[in-house]
Amino acid sequence: MAVKNFVVGLFDEEAVLFPAVKKVRTAGYKLHDVYTPFPIHGLDHAMGLRETSLHTAGFIYGITGTTTALSFMSWVFNVDWPLNIGGKPHFPLPAFIPITFELTVLFAAVGMVMTFCYLCQVMPGVKKHIFHPGQTDDKFVMVIELTEKTNAEEVKSFLASAGAHGINEQKAEAGWWFGRFDKDDEPYLRKVHTANA
């Protein structure tokens, strides 16, 4: 990932945040993310995020589990070590179904959790830059990324007019890195500084 420049604004209320998100999009600024203390219905739509593909991934993990279970059991009982178990056929499909079901669920569940963690960039032992500590408490934090075309002062006055307060500029790592939130207070990366915070 890369170190980028951001303008950060705080909001106190959902009712102010929603129109502000819409205004940011119509004004054409690059919305990095909106951090909220609790999940907000409809915010993903307002931010213009696309529908997640997590369920497609889940389907693929699921059929991988189905295939693994069926092919492995068939191989074991027919090719590798055929056994006569109570006179049952060597390919007893009904007996395989519960295990196939379980492995489908296991693959889909574990795969989806890991994919979710990857997509959201959360994992034990990794750290992300926190733009404002209040984002897990009582503040809605909107982060706008500065590109070559955007002027920081202009974005700040825009955020102020949209109802934000505590507006500041930050230079920070956009992605995740190995580290701990309790220990590594200073990000391992290159000088992050906050201006007029």
Next chain:
Amino acid sequence: MKDQFVVPARLKKTSFVLMGVGLLTLLIGLIAFHGDNATRFWAGLLQNSSFFLLITLASTFFIAATTLAHGGWQIAFRRVPEAISMAVPVLSAILFVVVMILVFGGKEDIYHWVNAHHVAEDKVLTWKSAFLNKGFFTVATILTLGLWIFFTMKLRKMSIEEDGWDLRPETGRKLLWRNTVVCGGFLVVFTLSVGSTTPWVWLMSIDAHWFSTMYSWYTFASTWVSGLALIALFVVYLKKHGYLPFVNEEHLHDLGKFMFAFSIFWTYLWFSQYMLIWYANMPEETVYFQPRVWGEWRPIFFLNLLINFVTPLLFLMKRDTKRNYTAVVFIAIVIIFGHWLDFWQMVYPGTVKHLVFPWYEFGLGLGFVGLIIFLVSNQLTKAALVPKNHPYLKESIVHHT
């Protein structure tokens, strides 16, 4: 806002045509199947009357279950399952006449336990006769039908009465409380009837030597998922004709999820019944699956799984299909047909024995469909389509999945 349903002439005509087809098929059946062939005449009636009665009763179950769960999302179309459930009294009457003729008319090719000599010579049936006898059958049938009709009518009456109440917190609490009490009562009756005894006496007793503890749950799952499909069909019909202003894709999505989930639930119960019998491999249990898996009914056995499990699973898996009106109508019709076929393969191998092309059964089924359309569309005109004093109405309007 169109809130008062008026039966369109086309719907009325469709229902009359379908009922006509049903009656005609019944008449042809009466002529075609007599003497030794009369088995098919009665088996078709038993299959259709029990299936269609139970899928309309599923609407009462829908109301009861969602009320007890304090669900709010279904209020915008709650009048639809209410209207469907009002077909229960008429269909109960039809089923009652059919099973009483079967039992007291000595139709031992359907229920062979009705023959007293046969029972006396048969050790298994003698043991079962404490339960499987004409008296118990009649009392259980009258009791369950009576209680179903009582609770269904009661719920409908209360719901219409509540339209006249004024909207205050006290009346809202009173409304919720009395609905909860009646729905709780109904669920006890439903569990003890559809969830246990009723499918044993009406359907499982066809194969009187055989038994399966999964049978009632299996029947319940079959009729419940078809009942949900029936509700979805009526909801989409009304929506497409400009009624039900508060219903949108969000509500359809939830109905779709229900149909998806309970198709899988049906398969789970199907498998639970099949696998234990397959594993234990005891002759007195496998006798049920012998004609179905290895006999003439083999294609129907696999078709049943294909229509009722694989099709809904793959079709309803995507979010978009659950939110698309046309797609939901398609899969709802597939589900109802599939479970009708399921009832067919439950009743026929034990009675008619041979695999036949089901023109007679299908014609009767169309007749029942016409009757349900006629009764339900009439009931829909009896009250406003939105229960406007229900405290959860707002929750249903802003519903968002």
